[in-house]
Amino acid sequence: MSNAIRTYKKPRYKPEDYIGFTMPNGDMDVDMRNHTSHLVMCRKQHECWNCGATIERYDHALGEKGFLDGEPVNCWTCLDCVDEYMDMMNGTINQDDMFERWKKRYEANRDVR
Secondary structure, eight states: OOOOOOOOOOOOOOOHHHHTTTEEEESSSOEEEEEEEEEEESSSSSEEEOOOOOOOTTTTTEEEEEETTEEEEEEEEEHHHHHHHHHHHSSSSHHHHHHHHHHHHHHHHHHHH
């Protein structure tokens, strides 16, 4: 067992910037109702909805819940994906770079599973 101290992912933006934030899902013809989102500290491991990375216990993530096409949905998105999307919205990176980073992370995580 390693004695290394693990550092946990912390948000780069203010917590209020994550409230009501919605990650794009690619399909805009969905019926989304009662959607809420906020910055959460995970109490257990989750899989990132966007890239498939493991969000470790005590890491921060974007937690979203609501009803999608009438079905209840809870999902978590890692801060790497959320912060890159927010960077793109703020103009610090372009959309192509963001999607390329997401794709690389998704492919790396797919190989791990």
